[in-house]
Structure formats: C-alpha cells, structure tokens
Amino acid sequence: MSSKNTSRPVGVVGAGSFGTAIANLLTENSQRVILYVRDQTKSKQIAETRVSAGQKLSDRISITNSLQEIGEECHVIFPVVPSANFREMMQNLSPHLRPYHILIHGTKGFDLRLPDKPFSGRNPMTRAHVRTMSEVIKEESSVVRVGCMAGPNLAREIADHKPAATVIASQFNEVVEVGQRLLKNDRFLIYGGNDLIGAELSGILKNIIAVGAGMIHGLGLGENARALLISRGLVEMIHVGRALGGNIQAFLGLAGVGDLIATCGSSLSRNFTVGQKLAEGMKMEAIIAGMEEVAEGVKTIDIIHELARSYKVRCVINEMLYKVIHDDLTVADAQHLLMKLPFRQEVDFLE
Amino acid sequence: MTRKKVRYDEILPNKDQWPIVKLSQNRVGFIKKVADESFHQLLTNGTPIREELETTVYKERIRIKANPWKVDPADDLRFWNNIKSELAETAQLTPEETQAKERELMQTIILRYTEEIAGSFKQSYYRFARTFITFGFARLLNATRVKGFLSLFSRQLDLDDKIQIVGQTEHIRKLAKKGTVVMVPTHFSNLDSILIGWVIQFLGLPAFIYGAGLNLFNIKILAYFMNSLGAYKVDRRKRNPIYLETLKNYSKLALMEGAHSLFFPGGTRSRSGEIEKNLKLGLLGTAIEAQREMYQTNADRKIFIVPVVINYHFVLEAPALIKEYLKKTGQERFYQEADEFSTSYKMGTFMLKFFTKGSDISVSIGRGMDVLGNYVDDEGNSLDAKGNPIDTRDYFRSGDEITEDSQREHEYVRILSKRIVEEYHKFNRVFASHLVAYTAFKMLQRRNPTLDLYGILRLSDEDLEIDYEEFKEAYKKLRDHILKIHKEGKVDVANHMKKRATISILHGLENVGMYHARRPLILKNNKIIIQDPNTLFYYHNRMEGYELEKYL
Numbered sequence: 054m055s056s057k058n059t060s061r062p063v064g065v066v067g068a069g070s071f072g073t074a075i076a077n078l079l080t081e082n083s084q085r086v087i088l089y090v091r092d093q094t095k096s097k098q099i100a101e102t103r104v105s106a107g108q109k110l111s112d113r114i115s116i117t118n119s120l121q122e123i124g125e126e127c128h129v130i131f132p133v134v135p136s137a138n139f140r141e142m143m144q145n146l147s148p149h150l151r152p153y154h155i156l157i158h159g160t161k162g163f164d165l166r167l168p169d170k171p172f173s174g175r176n177p178m179t180r181a182h183v184r185t186m187s188e189v190i191k192e193e194s195s196v197v198r199v200g201c202m203a204g205p206n207l208a209r210e211i212a213d214h215k216p217a218a219t220v221i222a223s224q225f226n227e228v229v230e231v232g233q234r235l236l237k238n239d240r241f242l243i244y245g246g247n248d249l250i251g252a253e254l255s256g257i258l259k260n261i262i263a264v265g266a267g268m269i270h271g272l273g274l275g276e277n278a279r280a281l282l283i284s285r286g287l288v289e290m291i292h293v294g295r296a297l298g299g300n301i302q303a304f305l306g307l308a309g310v311g312d313l314i315a316t317c318g319s320s321l322s323r324n325f326t327v328g329q330k331l332a333e334g335m336k337m338e339a340i341i342a343g344m345e346e347v348a349e350g351v352k353t354i355d356i357i358h359e360l361a362r363s364y365k366v367r368c369v370i371n372e373m374l375y376k377v378i379h380d381d382l383t384v385a386d387a388q389h390l391l392m393k394l395p396f397r398q399e400v401d402f403l404e
Numbered sequence: 405m406t407r408k409k410v411r412y413d414e415i416l417p418n419k420d421q422w423p424i425v426k427l428s429q430n431r432v433g434f435i436k437k438v439a440d441e442s443f444h445q446l447l448t449n450g451t452p453i454r455e456e457l458e459t460t461v462y463k464e465r466i467r468i469k470a471n472p473w474k475v476d477p478a479d480d481l482r483f484w485n486n487i488k489s490e491l492a493e494t495a496q497l498t499p500e501e502t503q504a505k506e507r508e509l510m511q512t513i514i515l516r517y518t519e520e521i522a523g524s525f526k527q528s529y530y531r532f533a534r535t536f537i538t539f540g541f542a543r544l545l546n547a548t549r550v551k552g553f554l555s556l557f558s559r560q561l562d563l564d565d566k567i568q569i570v571g572q573t574e575h576i577r578k579l580a581k582k583g584t585v586v587m588v589p590t591h592f593s594n595l596d597s598i599l600i601g602w603v604i605q606f607l608g609l610p611a612f613i614y615g616a617g618l619n620l621f622n623i624k625i626l627a628y629f630m631n632s633l634g635a636y637k638v639d640r641r642k643r644n645p646i647y648l649e650t651l652k653n654y655s656k657l658a659l660m661e662g663a664h665s666l667f668f669p670g671g672t673r674s675r676s677g678e679i680e681k682n683l684k685l686g687l688l689g690t691a692i693e694a695q696r697e698m699y700q701t702n703a704d705r706k707i708f709i710v711p712v713v714i715n716y717h718f719v720l721e722a723p724a725l726i727k728e729y730l731k732k733t734g735q736e737r738f739y740q741e742a743d744e745f746s747t748s749y750k751m752g753t754f755m756l757k758f759f760t761k762g763s764d765i766s767v768s769i770g771r772g773m774d775v776l777g778n779y780v781d782d783e784g785n786s787l788d789a790k791g792n793p794i795d796t797r798d799y800f801r802s803g804d805e806i807t808e809d810s811q812r813e814h815e816y817v818r819i820l821s822k823r824i825v826e827e828y829h830k831f832n833r834v835f836a837s838h839l840v841a842y843t844a845f846k847m848l849q850r851r852n853p854t855l856d857l858y859g860i861l862r863l864s865d866e867d868l869e870i871d872y873e874e875f876k877e878a879y880k881k882l883r884d885h886i887l888k889i890h891k892e893g894k895v896d897v898a899n900h901m902k903k904r905a906t907i908s909i910l911h912g913l914e915n916v917g918m919y920h921a922r923r924p925l926i927l928k929n930n931k932i933i934i935q936d937p938n939t940l941f942y943y944h945n946r947m948e949g950y951e952l953e954k955y956l
Binding site: 197 | 778788790792794801802809811812816819
C-alpha cells in the first residue's frame with residue numbers, strides 16, 4: 054500500500070454515536086481524521102467542547118462543516134448518517150467525489166424511493182424501490198470502490214474501549230484491506246468479506262428482530278422466549294435476505310448472527326429500546342420523539358411489510374411487529390401470536 | 405422507400421498511417437514484444453513453471469490426437485514430443501540448469517503461439533477484398549433485384565441499400581481520431597465479421613484487427629479474407645494458461661499500439677437468439693489492462709468501447725443454433741463448429757443466398773464509453789451519470805498514484821460488461837419479425853401454463869394455431885409498450901414498427917425467418933399458424949430482457 058494514502062486524513066461523515074466512535078477508533082493508528090458535522094451550531098459546539106455524542110474526541114480529529122473539505126482532503130471516507138438522510142448527504146458530497154475515492158459506510162437501513170402512486174396490490178413495492186446504502190453511493194456518485202461495516206458494534210461499548218470485531222464487506226479486496234489497515238487494533242478485529250449486499254442486508258434486517266427482542270424483554274417473557282424469537286428471526290432474515298439478493302453466508306457470520314445476538318440483548322441498542330417501550334405501553338410517536346438518534350428498525354419493519362407481500366415471503370415476526378406499531382394489535386395479542394410461530398421444518402435454508 | 409445516401413470520407417486517407425499497417429510493418433518486433441510480455445506475466449502469475457509446462461504438453465498432445473485441423477502445422481506433434489522429451493531430460497540437470505531449461509522451453513512455446521496468433525495484414529489484399537465485397541455483392545444484388553442483363557452494371561442498388569447503418573456514426577469516426585476504438589458487436593451469425601468489416605470501411609475507418617476462430621482458416625476462401633481484413637487467430641481448442649496469456653497480451657499490446665480492435669464479447673454466436681447476457685471477460689479485460697498501462701506510462705490516449713447491435717430478420721444458421729442450444733450439453737471444452745460452414749462451397753451458397761435475397765439488416769452503432777462504461781463525448785471526455793466530466797485515470801489510482809490491482813480490474817471488467825449488455829438493449833432495433841415471434845410464443849406459453857419449454861416445443865399441430873384477432877390484440881399491446889419504452893430511450897425500433905399494427909404484423913410475418921425450409925409463422929384463413937416452434941422460439945428470444953411479458 055502506498056504510504057501517501059496514510060498521510061492523508063480519513064473522513065467521517067456524521068457525528069452520531071457510531072460516527073464519533075469510528076472517528077476515535079481511526080485515530081488510534083496515528084491517523085488524522087476529519088469529522089463532518091452537518092449542523093453549523095452543533096459543529097462549532099463540538100469543536101469547542103471536544104465532545105460529540107457524549108464521547109471525548111481524540112486530538113487527531115478536526116471538525117468540519119464542509120463536505121467539500123472532506124472530499125478534497127480525504128481519499129477514504131466513512132459515511133455514517135441515518136438512512137433517511139443518506140441520499141441527500143451523498144448528493145451534496147458527490148460533486149467532491151472522484152473515482153479514486155473509497156467509501157466504507159456504517160448505515161444499517163434502506164433508502165426508499167416513493168413512487169407517484171401509493172403502494173398497493175396493483176402497484177407493489179419491489180426491490181427496485183429500495184436501495185442499500187452502497188447502491189445509493191454508486192447511484193449518486195462516480196465512486197465504485199464501496200464497502201460497508203457490519204457486525205456487533207454497539208457504539209457505547211466501542212467508545213468504552215471494550216473488545217469487538219466487525220466485518221468489512223466489499224467486492225474490492227483493496228477496500229477491505231484499506232479498512233483493515235485503518236481500523237484494526239488490539240481490541241478491534243476486522244474480518245473481510247465479498248458479499249457486500251449480504252452484509253448490508255444482515256445489518257438492516259436484524260434491526261427488526263431487535264425491536265421484537267426488546268418487546269419480549271419489556272413484557273418480561275424471559276430468556277427462552279427471547280431465544281425462540283432470535284432463532285426464528287434469523288430464519289426469517291435469511292428468507293427475506295435471499296429474496297432481496299443476499300447470500301446465506303453473510304447472515305451466519307458476524308454481520309448477521311453476531312450483530313443479532315448483540316442487539317437483541319442490549320438496552321444500548323436503540324431498536325431494542327423501542328420494542329421495550331412499546332411493551333411498556335408507550336405510543337410509537339412518543340417513543341420516537343423521545344429519542345436522540347434514529348431507530349432504523351421502525352422504518353425497516355414498514356418496508357419489509359410491503360416487500361414480503363410483493364415477493365410472497367412469509368414474515369410472521371415482521372407482520373406482528375408491523376401490526377403492533379400501527380396499533381392494529383396489542384402487545385399482549387402479539388405475545389399469543391408469538392406462540393403460533395410456524396413450526397414446519399425448523400431450518401429449511403441449508404439444502 | 406428512398407433514403408438520402410450518406411458517404412463517409414476516410415478519416416485517415418494515407419494508409420501508411422493506419423495503426424494496423426504500422427503494426428504489420430513491424431511484425432517481427434511486435435511478435436517479440438508480445439512474447440516477452442507474456443513470458444514476464446506468466447512468471448509473475450506465481451504458478452510453478454514446471455506445472456504449467458507439463459499441463460500444456462499433456463493437453464496439446466491430446467488435442468493433436470483427438471481434434472486435428474487442416475490449418476495445424478505439419479510439425480505440430482514433433483514439436484510437442486520434443487518439448488516433452490526435453491522436459492524429461494531435465495532430470496539429469498542441477499536445479500539451476502533445470503530452471504534455466506524450463507524458462508527456455510516456456511519461451512519457445514510462447515514464441516510459437518505468438519507466431520501462430522499474429523495476423524498478417526497486407527494492404528494490397530485488403531484493397532482487393534474490400535473492392536470484392538462492395539463491388540461484387542452490389543453487382544449480385546442488382547442482378548437479382550433489378551431485372552435484365554444490363555442490370556449487372558446498374559448502380560441502382562448498393563450494399564448500403566440493404567444494410568442500414570444507424571446510430572452514432574459520426575461519433576465513432578471522431579473517437580477513432582482521438583483514441584483507440586474497441587468495437588463490441590452482438591454475435592448472431594457467421595456473417596457478422598464480414599458484415600462488420602464492410603461497415604468499418606464504409607464509415608471511413610481504418611481497418612480493425614480482430615480475433616477470428618482458427619477453424620475459419622480451414623476454409624481457404626475465408627482464410628484469404630480473414631488475413632486481408634486484419635484478423636488474428638484464436639484457437640478455441642487451446643485452453644492452457646500459456647496460450648491464453650499469450651493471446652491476452654497480443655490483444656493488449658495491439659491496443660496499446662493504437663490498433664482499433666473488434667471483439668465479439670459474447671464469445672461465440674448466440675445459440676438461443678437472445679442478446680448476449682454473459683460476456684467473456686478475458687478479452688474485455690485486455691482493454692482495461694491496456695488502458696491502465698497506458699496511464700502508467702503517461703500515454704494519454706484513451707480506449708473507447710463502442711457497442712454495436714446487428715439485427716437480422718433472418719439468421720440462416722438459426723435452426724442449427726437453436727437445436728444446439730436445446731441439446732445444450734453446456735461445456736464447450738473441445739468446441740466444434742456446427743457443420744453448416746465447413747466447406748468453401750457451403751459458405752459460398754450461404755453468401756449467395758444471403759446477398760441475393762432481400763432481407764434487411766440493420767447495424768446500430770452505439771455511443772462510445774470509456775473502459776468503465778461511462779459515456780464519452782465527441783472529444784473523448786468521460787462523463788458521469790449526471791453529465792459531469794470525470795477522469796478515467798482516477799479509477800486506477802489508489803492514493804495519489806496509478807496502481808496495478810488485478811482483483812480490482814477483474815471487478816471493473818464486470819462493471820464494463822454489465823454496461824455493454826445494457827447498451828445492447830438500448831440500441832437493439834426491434835423488427836416486427838422479432839415481435840410477431842415473441843407475441844406468438846408468449847401466447848403459446850400463456851395458454852399452456854403447466855408446460856415447460858420442451859413441452860411447448862412439442863405441442864401437436866392443432867395446438868399451434870392462434871386466432872388472428874386475438875393475436876392482433878396481443879401484438880398491439882406489446883407494440884404500444886415498446887413504442888413507450890422507445891420514447892424513454894430504452895430500446896430502438898425499425899421504422900416499419902411505427903406503421904399501423906396490421907401493416908407491421910404483415911411485415912413481420914413476411915420476414916420472420918423467411919428463408920428457412922419451414923417458415924416459423926404464417927397467416928392462413930385468419931389464423932396464425934406456428935409451423936416451427938424451435939425457430940419461433942429462437943426469434944422470440946431476441947425480445948427477452950425487456951420484461952415485456954407483463955404487458956401481454
């Protein structure tokens with residue numbers, strides 16, 4: 054690898070809890086980092102206090118409010134913004150991007166393109182309407198060397214210097230190597246993979262199950278029920294994931310099972326928290342209003358509800374959560390439904 | 405129908421400036437360069453030389469026994485036996501001597517391959533072949549179309565009356581002046597390479613080099629044309645890494661020397677009649693490698709990829725091709741050409757039939773792209789999806805320098821090949837003959853939802869009739885949709901498609917597979933009758949890939 058690559062700063066776009074944690078992590082290999090903060094006042098405030106999302110910033114991080122600076126100074130950029138703002142961010146960043154840029158994103162959600170007419174049986178939502186973040190990057194810019202980070206990476210724990218691992222997936226070995234070189238240290242392990250879409254889908258779909266796990270926790274249903282949900286949830290993830298173009302392998306690795314276990318057992322997960330609060334009887338609007346950052350799982354449940362219908366994939370867990378969120382079902386009813394999870398063949402995707 | 409006749413000047417009137425002429429003048433030097441480069445590449449590939457030599461000798465000796473051709477040199481077996489014994493004798497040598505010997509043998513083999521591959525373009529031959537094709541066929545055409553003996557000398561009909569060249573013709577001429585053009589046509593018929601050869605000279609472009617199957621050189625008359633049109637030889641029987649590496653380097657270095665090239669990226673003729681979906685990545689990869697190496701050596705010249713779509717109402721080989729497709733044994737290890745072209749005589753009859761009977765052909769020249777599939781403007785500048793300029797060089801940079809990364813380039817070839825397939829669909833010119841075939845076949849499938857493909861093809865005669873009115877309704881729906889996506893720039897249509905539905909249906913029925921022994925589709929007593937489901941399937945396949953079935 055060329056040494057010039059390392060002498061340039063690395064860009065991080067988005068100063069939420071995960072973006073901040075990644076920025077700090079990057080500095081550990083003596084790397085200079087430029088952290089982009091969209092909001093101008095917030096950007097000034099962070100630059101002064103040197104604290105972002107409750108985490109102390111390393112001295113090697115400089116703060117910017119200019120995407121142009123990120124594009125021009127950095128050849129490697131980590132975009133970590135919520136999926137709802139991702140396309141807009143890319144459209145603004147795109148004029149400053151060239152084909153030599155490498156983008157490794159850490160956003161676990163879908164981009165949804167709404168058609169003119171609302172979705173219905175005659176006008177079904179298809180894969181063409183939903184994009185993973187790597188697809189958004191390629192659509193909106195001339196960048197081709199794209200990768201994603203996926204795995205059990207609760208931001209709080211990374212910030213607290215607890216050991217963890219992640220998967221960097223990309224069709225380009227070069228991207229995986231760059232990611233490894235930049236992020237790897239003695240308590241952060243990096244695996245590489247080629248199935249970019251599979252890794253992205255794993256990260257996205259597990260959020261659904263995390264909401265469900267939070268609900269079970271909130272209802273106090275116990276560990277057996279949680280394990281039941283997680284393992285049936287994995288099967289559901291795989292069926293949906295396959296319909297959307299991912300391979301099974303990614304789901305069985307760190308990006309799938311790994312992330313699933315971490316998020317389904319931790320109140321550090323926003324999606325888990327949403328489920329828990331639903332179980333405690335809070336309304337969806339109130340929960341969202343009370344959160345500082347986006348719980349991607351909520352939007353994903355709506356999207357999968359539509360897609361499952363179009364592709365005729367049975368998604369019992371997703372359906373149940375969809376109904377609870379949209380007030381068609383009480384949490385208690387959902388509990389009964391849980392006990393009616395289909396008991397055909399338990400594992401039917403390995404033949 | 406009268407069309408304004410366009411004539412194109414030669415963009416490089418002085419043939420001594422043609423890259424291909426320069427290349428053939430320096431043939432010996434070029435062969436050496438290719439051999440050296442291939443040797444170097446093979447050494448850096450990392451596979452042990454010994455292993456590659458042994459595999460190659462083994463495979464070559466099998467080839468000579470199992471599948472000998474007329475064009476094979478007389479000393480073929482002797483040469484390989486020799487290599488074999490020399491390899492065996494190394495047992496008595498020291499490790500250093502062995503290594504030196506192995507390298508020497510490797511170089512000998514590479515040089516032999518390069519000599520075999522290298523084309524021998526001769527200007528005088530070229531001039532003759534060109535005149536022969538344009539003049540000769542134009543005469544034949546007039547003789548049969550315009551009645552009377554004197555018509556043999558009439559100028560009423562030229563080859564370009566029969567062949568419509570549409571699309572970005574001025575654009576490709578500009579690009580050929582700016583850089584090196586790689587033309588990538590679809591491949592349906594053995595006629596394609598001669599047709600494209602004619603198109604190239606008609607557009608005033610210098611001759612292109614292209615890889616022609618060595619089997620075609622078995623036929624004397626074809627060999628003559630091939631040699632004179634800048635062909636180099638590709639032997640599909642030889643699949644050993646040494647041969648493939650040499651072939652790739654030949655193509656790559658010729659591109660770097662500025663020789664415009666013609667690749668049939670589908671590899672062989674489309675067996676199913678469908679537009680190619682899976683392109684052969686090897687040759688396309690040489691364009692990407694050549695471009696990167698040119699950037700590394702600070703040569704600023706660019707390589708432009710120009711997709712070309714050829715459309716026929718009628719493909720002579722269709723019955724044989726589709727049969728082969730249906731039998732499909734898959735593997736093409738020792739690929740043998742279907743026998744319809746095995747002799748000069750058969751070839752001649754085919755050409756005669758083709759050129760004397762009226763069946764239109766259209767050749768659509770697509771828009772130029774850089775090696776990553778970005779469109780280029782007339783100046784050769786790459787543009788991104790939003791029309792902003794981008795520097796192709798940046799794709800090969802990591803950090804601040806141009807680097808070589810074969811895995812990266814492998815991905816780039818896939819991106820490029822996907823783009824070419826997309827462009828094929830955009831520039832594909834829908835003929836009514838394709839659409840009548842598509843409509844009829846899809847109606848059969850609709851009617852027999854429980855049958856698989858083979859079941860449909862085996863339907864009995866009474867099930868092979870469709871009521872004309874019903875057919876017309878379906879055809880109209882599909883045509884409307886095609887005209888709609890044509891407006892959106894997703895496909896091209898022939899002019900006759902825009903006429904009234906009944907007229908375009910008749911045009912389609914008259915032309916679809918018109919010279920086959922059994923025409924696939926006829927209209928009789930207000931019924932559409934399917935006479936040959938196999939060729940119907942073949943012509944129908946041409947319209948696959950547009951998701952038309954939804955609109956039936």
